[in-house]
Amino acid sequence: MERRDTTNIGFLVFPGFPMACLTSAIEPLRAANEISDREAFSWRVLSENGEAVTASANVVFQPDCSLRDVENLDYLFLLSDPESAFAVPASGNGHLRYLARHGVQIGAVSGGVFPLAASGLLLGHTCSVHWCYRAAFEKAFPEIAVSDDVLVLDRRRLTASGAAAMFDLMLGMIEDTLDSVVMTEVACWFQHPMVRTEGVGQSVPAFKTAGVTRDLPPPLAKAIAVFSDNLEEPVSIGDVAEQAEVSPRKLERQFKKYLGQSPLNYYRMLRMNAARQQVLYSRNSLSDVALSVGYNSSSTLSKHYRRAFGLSPSEERNQKSNRFKIERGQPIPVA
Template sequence: MTIHSNDFGPAPHTRIGFLLFPGFPMACLTSAMEPLRAANEIAGHQVFSWSLVTETGADAKASAGVLFPAETSLAEAEGFDCLFLLSGPEAEFEDPVASPGRLRYLARHGVTLGAVSGGVFPLARSGVLAGRRSAVHWCYRSAFEAAFPDCTAVDRLIVRDGNVHTVSGATAMFDLSLELIGKALGADAMNEVACMFQHPIIRNGSARQKIPVLQSDRTVDQMPPAVKEAMAIFSENFETPVCIRDVARMAGISPRQLERSFRTATGLSPGEYYRRQRLKAARQMVLYSWDSVSDIAHAVGYASSSTLTLHYRKFYGVTPVQDRKQAYLPARGSPAPTSSLAPGCS
């Protein structure tokens, strides 16, 4: 039986484009398409259609090594209601003038633009995200904020800012597809599709991302209130570090209580946790930006690059320069590699 979105006829047809960059995360693409395909089957007609787009029209190889044939180039892409960019954070446009201009043209002419996971990086490079809020996966956030200070990164699953929709990762893209299905076909169809894929919870896009805690099998939202508050303060104060005594006061407990609570929850002292978080932020910038080691050191609160290098090598086993070389980060303006630097963020 055909499902209708309302009493006035079948749901309108929605055409979605996926702009793929070399090394894009395949899970983000399948998480978008598969629930839409299932919705078409439930509806008994094509409510959603999709096309694969690349900048030049050439085929794109995913981070898993699977080759996807493109149906059109960005310059010739027409007729889409939505166009989502899928890439790793290192993705660059082959034509840094015409291609970003094309995206801005599409946005001005009513196309909803979006990005999934690392796709926020080329979308930001196009200028479309300037002055906007965007969902940025926690594993890229420090690098994104350093590269695009005119954008506001938030730790939500999905962020809609005008006609720009950003999605933090693969499962969040599944949630967005479910939402599209619900709007087109109703809550019953959305729930059926979720159950078909054993997607146990239909999450609201405004929910916060799950962020792992160092040396723990828990996430930040599962921490005791004072520890969670301290972690939030730490994450907002990398460039100008705050002292533990001040953090304890802001969290509403004594330094001794904070120390005890932190060790119980994480196995680390607050100071060690803070330093490791700053080193993680530094590594994001080493892997996903072209900033100098000196600039990165200052961005995460180190007085010198030599001190950062010493701590970085102790924690990661390599220096920042060695780590960047091992990741094959291309020089600015060079073609992006065919395998993503992204550590499987979804």
């Protein structure tokens, strides 16, 4: 594409998109323009058809234009929740592919990886997926490579796991477009203490504690990683202890000391959280959800699910569906 003095960025928003991801992108760009005293960056908010879009916080955004009418973009980022899709997929996906063919770098933040993956533009690429969506994403798009890094810049596909990661991605863009001095000043304006680049892993909560997994002793962190990698085909505590290079008894003591529960209970909760991602963010049948987290039947899954979350998978899915309809003013069927 012809090089311009201003880098033009589009943000394609879908209903329910996380507002923090948009502000985390635009605010550092605005600050960079002000600090450098030039219009180094311009941005436009787009929607599929140019109509207003309501964010997850129920704030309404009026886009600058529709996706089909946008011109002269250097970058386009998709912002959405995990269930978002184009109202007219053939047209929306086709236009994304058209832009990519004509030199626009395409990216996504948070749940935006779902509609981006559905367009086919992530095939053959690795992408960053927020840990709370990973199980649902891998089930929906098993052919796409997923990374736990906060940022993945794979050729002309740029993905960020969440709002803070999007801020980091914009800081990198500011450094490339202007210089590291401006980038550092922007980071300091917003008291952004650490600029993260590729290769930095996401912080994942150690469930039922106030800590994160990277703060745990190495054998415990290794055990959690083994559990996380074996949700569909359950592993025994003895095998996990062997891979963590500790005895089963020592592993049990470490789980009780640092996580307040047994390895078995922790493992079950990991599987329940993975199941919940699919219940909330996919249309997979409950039988398929059960099999994906190591249960032979949906009834067994439902029993453990209710114990963990206080309601069955079908009840939670119905509740979410009804909330979605209320937010969009749609009628709720009466039984």
